[in-house]
Amino acid sequence: MKKCKSASELASLREKLAAARDPKKPTIVICAGTGCLAYGTQKLIDNFRAEIAKRKLEGTVDVRTSGCHGFCERGPLVVIQPKQIFYQHVKTEDAGEIIEKTILGDAVIDRLVYRDPATKEKILHEHDVPFYKKQMRLIFGMNGQIDPRSIDDYIAIGGYAGLAKALAMKPEHIVDEVTKAKLRGRGGGGFMTGWKWESTAKAEGSPKYVICNADEGDPGAYMDRSLLEGNPHSVIEGMVIGAFAIGSSDGYIYVRNEYPLAVTNVTAAIESARAYGLLGENILGSGFSFDIKINRGGGAFVCGESSALFASIEGRAGEPRQKYVHATDRGLYDKPTCLNNVETWANVPPIIVKGAEWYASIGTPGSTGTKIFSLVGKINNTGLVEVPMGITLREIVFGIGGGIPKGRKFKAIQTGGPSGGCIPEKHLDMPVDFDELSKVGSMMGSGGMIVMDDRTCMVDVAKYFLKFLEQESCGKCTPCREGIYQMRTILDRISEGAGEEKDIELLEWIGTGVIDGSLCALGGTAPFPVLSTIKYFRDEYLAHIRDKKCPAGVCKKLITFTVAADNCTGCTACARVCPTKAATGEKKKVHTIDQATCIKCGACFEACKFDAITIS
Amino acid sequence: MADMVTLTIDGRRVTANAGTTILEAARDANIDIPNLCSNEELHPYGSCRLCMVEITHKKRQRLVVSCIHEVAEGLEVKTATERVLNVRRLVMHLLLSRNSTHPRLREIAAGLGIEKSMFPVDYKGCILCGQCVRVCREVVGVSAIGFKSRGDTRAVATPFDEPPGDCIACGSCHYVCPVGVIPMEEKDGVRRIWKTDFPMAKCSVCGKYFAPVKQLEYFRKIANLPENHFDTCVDCRSTKK
Incomplete structure (x- = not known):
């Protein structure tokens, strides 16, 4: 590929790419996000290609893998274009049938169509599914339209237009635009992005660094992962715009090593952006140069914290450092540094393309977009x-x-x-x-x-998150290292029925001290799950302490599994799944559970179809 | 001369050089702020959290560690608000659960009205202030010891828990430890530290063992001194002159 040497060369390339895309050509779009891949989508992709080859349809039907669509519950997801037919829970062996019936023929395969569980209505198109219909997919919506490995796809749908526009602006106007859009950091703090850019731009020192924080480590959270995997160019484009506005020539993406697909896709995206003249020396002939290095994280949650992240990039242990100086003045290598999260960077190109006013009109006055x-x-x-x-x-x-x-x-x-x-x-x-x-x-x-x-025990939840943070605490400062540990042991005690009423007050006291005393935000926020569950679910704590009961039926030491004779049909399901043979009984006769050998795993409860297992 | 700033600490007007920390300014003004991880010879670290103070600056009120936060013109510092004392009490209860016996810890705790930890004591001795690790890296310059693991399993250790290859047996870690839990012994010309034996050098004049061979070698190397520079002990060297 020839480098684009100017904004107009990029514009004509976009026209060429868009013209080459035949909107009427049958295309099988397969979600290749992490969720769908975990369902075994790679085999489905291979099978679609094989079935197309078998029918000699290579030139007439396209197979395109896309980034994550978001509806992971229903994966593997397939969309047939241009008919926009949405198939869910697609199995590898469905490929042939889909080609025959939906692409070559005009039929819809009923069993693969989404059915609204509430209304039982069949919904043919992705955008009509309530899950999507009620969303506003400004950033994430692009994932479904592009192959994350194809820079051409991204350019064809308008990618890098924001960069071209930004390079023609004065850097301070770009900062103004982001400030007026009132974009706030998506990583957690919610700090005004424009202010951060402005401070970094005004700070003395050289070089200045621009960093993308992709060390997403929250249990159950994977939005940054899916964005980086599904649309890496949007993040890169945002970073280049930011770097130009700030006056930086060096960028880093700090990404978890546990996200191999994100690492692969963003590495490929950086290479292709360089090849197209959108990254590296003299970007789009503007005279501005900026390049990005990838730094893979070493598996510590705390490295998402800015000073720990800098330490990690610098090659030291990922421990936070207390500095009463902003990273915008002294960050990475003690130089002015602008650190933003993946999603924040991805929000930048649309702001530049469509303007701050448009962006600020979305959301609430205090939190836009x-x-x-x-x-x-x-x-x-x-x-x-x-x-x-x-x-x-x-x-x-x-x-x-x-x-x-x-x-x-x-x-x-x-x-x-x-x-x-x-x-x-x-x-x-x-x-x-x-x-x-x-x-x-x-x-x-x-x-x-x-x-x-209602089957979730709030004491158990608090304990779970505290345990996570206890293991992820770097151990540098006393309140976080020792305080979280002590709080967790008190919760252990409560969930085992050995708690005392004064433990609640004690948890609140330690929690406040840990928040006030900790060095970084990990400890500074760690007690929240405990304090908020005490605030809103105090009764549940008291039930564990006073009555020695777990109302949700979760804390093992406080519950017993018994058979309700009236409901038991003697189907033997419980006896078959019981790992310790505590559940026993003859066929068609009421079963019993031996309390001495029961390990309270709950397998019988899950297996029983007649609500005959009671937890008390 | 450095710029001077004026601040108030517990209502007292104090002047200090710009760039000094609140803790240093307080110390110079004879105002006591308890601390365990700070040491004038080392870079501030901010790990024990005992020296927290409440500051008001430009109408913003917050807790900071005084060993790192620098003085500023008009800064208002309060060293013993209820919030501050609560953090200090928590820190002392937590540290006493690691080390319930050391007089210095007990003294600081007593100053806060604490006799013993409210938490079960699981004696580890070390309070993880990090002075030993930092003195080895920042002052001695060898980084023979470091931290291992994280969270409440964090500990000071030699690399891979093996005899420390870079240790020069100078004993700085032993001397700097505020709770005296790094043992060091000398017997029959051998210094034992970090479970490793280091031979001592003998004075060519009086025959007394006076310093570890590795330490002298290290000093000669970094100061570019002749091979025989440390043949005599300090006493004999001074009498020779």
Whole structure:
């Protein structure tokens, strides 16, 4: 490929690429995001190619792999273009039938069509599925339109137009535009991106660094991963624009090594961007040079914290350093550094292309634009959703997420990653933005959302997240290292029925001290899951402490599994799954569970179809 | 001369050189702020969190560690607000659960009204202030020891828990440890530290063992001294002159 030496060369390349795309050509778009690949999509892709070859259709039918579509619950996902027919839960062996019936013929394969669980209505097109319909997919929507490995795809749909426009602007005008758009950092802090850029631009020192933080490590969160895997060029374009605005020539993408596909795709994207003259020396003939290095993380959650991330890039242990100087003045190698998260960078190109006014009109006055959330836990539609800021939690959980599986009751939603708070039902109608979430004792964080139903024990949840943070604490400062550990042992005690009422007060006291005393934000937010569950679910703590009961039936030491004789049909299902042979009984006779050998694994409860296993 | 700034600490007006830390300024003004990880010879580290103070600057109020935060004109520092004391009490309860016996810890704790830890004691001795690791790296310049693992399993150790190849047995870590948990012994011309024996050099005049051979070798190397420079002990060297 010849390098584009000017914005007009890029524009004519885009025209050429767009013209070469035949919108009427039958194309099988297969989601190749991590979720779908985990379902075995690679075999499906191979099989589609084989079936096409078998029918000698190579020139007439295209197979295109795309980035993550977000509806991971229903993967593997396939969209047949131009008819826009949406197939879900597609199996490897379905490939031939899809080609025969839907591409060569005009038929729709009923069993692969999405059926709305609420209305039982069949929905043919992706954009009509309620999961997608209620979203606003400004950033994430591009994933489905492009092959992440193809820079041509990205350019054809308007990619790098923002960069071309930015290079013709004055750097300070770009910063102004981002400030006016009121873009706030998507990594967790919610700091005004424009201010950060401005401070880095004004800071003294050279070189200046631009860094993309892709060390996403929150349990259950994978939006940055899917963005980097599915549309790496949008992140790179944002970084180049930022670098030009700030006056930086050196960039880093700090990405988790546990994200191999993201590493591969972003490496390929950097190489192709260089080949096209969009990265490296003299970008688009503007005289501006900027290049990006990839730094793979070493597997520590704390490396997502800025000073620990810098330490890690510098080759030292990933431990935070206390500095009462901003990274914009003294960051990586003590030089002015602008660190933004993956999603923040991806928001930059649309702001430049469509303008700050347009962007600021989306969302709420304090939190503009959209936000991608990773919706997981006890929810029907597990996946990645992009919504305008200000949407209610209820709309996300019930409108887009499809509510709670098995008709169970919603109990709480945890937002903001492991250190986020658990928000109860009474706050479901509050608008989701940076400030509102803080008001109820949680946070936006990077956008994790874990839904919990009435079978979730809040003491157990608090313990789970604390355990995670205990293991991820770097151990440098006393409150985080020792305080989280002590809090977790108190929670252990409570969940084993050995807690005392004063333990609640003690947890609150330690929690406050850990928040106030810790060196970095890991410890500074770690007690939130505990404090928020105590605030909203105090009764549940008291039930564990006073009554020695776990109302949700989770804490093993406090529950017993018994057979309700009235419901038991003697089907033997429980006896067959019981790993310790504690559940026994003759066929068609009421079964029993021997409490001495029962290990409370819950297998019988899951296996019983007649609600005959009771947890008390 | 450096620029001077004026700040208040607990209501007292204090002047200090710009660039000094709140802890240093307080020390010069004879205001006591407890601390365990700070040491004038080392870069501030901010790990023990004992020296926290509450500051108000440009109307913004917050907690900072005084060993790192620098003085500024008009800065208002309070060293013993309830919030500050709560963090200090928590830190001492937590540290006493690692080391319940050392007099210095007990003294700081007593100053906060704490007799013993509210947490079960799991004696580890080391309070992980990191002075030993830092003195070895920053002052001695050999980095023979470091931290291993993370979270509450963090510990000071030699690489791979093996005899430390880079250690010169100078004992700086032993001397700097505020709770005295790095043992060092000398017997029959051998210094034992980090579970490793280091032979001592003998004075060519009085015959006394006076320093580890490796330490002298290291000093000769970094100061570019002749091979026989440390043949005599300090006492005999001074009498020779």
